[in-house]
Each structure stands twice: as C-alpha cells, then as structure tokens.
Amino acid sequence: MPESKARYPHKHTDHHQKTSNTHLKPKKVSRAVIAAVLFCGFLGLGVSYFIDSTSIATLVTGALIGCIAGFIFGYLVNKSLSKK
Numbered sequence: 001m002p003e004s005k006a007r008y009p010h011k012h013t014d015h016h017q018k019t020s021n022t023h024l025k026p027k028k029v030s031r032a033v034i035a036a037v038l039f040c041g042f043l044g045l046g047v048s049y050f051i052d053s054t055s056i057a058t059l060v061t062g063a064l065i066g067c068i069a070g071f072i073f074g075y076l077v078n079k080s081l082s083k084k
Contacts, residue, residue: 032081033074040070 044066045059052058 030074030078032078033071036074036077037067037070040073041067044069 041063045063047066048058048062051062
C-alpha cells in the first residue's frame, strides 16, 4: 500500500490549479425564460386591456402578473430541457 498520506504537504499551495468549485460563475438567463416573460407579459397586458381599458393600474397589474407567470413557466421549461 502506498505511503502517500505520510508525505509532507507542498510548501507553495497557491501554485496549485483551482477547482471549479472555488470560482463563482454568474448565472445566465436563458432565452426560453426571456421569451416566456415577454409572451406572457403581452398576453397579460392584452387580457387586462379587454377587461378594463380605461384604468392604467389594471393594465400594469395585468402585465406584471403575466410577467411573473411567464418567468415561472420559462424557468420550469428551461429546467426540464437542461436535464441530461
């Protein structure tokens, strides 16, 4: 059996190659998420326009609800497509 555990550690530990766990990678927003947010946002805006076109608050609320629903839907689609 090798005696590698009994060896002394290297003096210069900063010269070792870094592992991928030590570097934080920025999260990328998928195109599926962006497309779903835009589509559902416009869909929510259209639905709220037909419900009450005179109120700006209703239009903004409908668009925000559509964007939130689109983000959740796009995230779930991206998660299911990225599985290996």
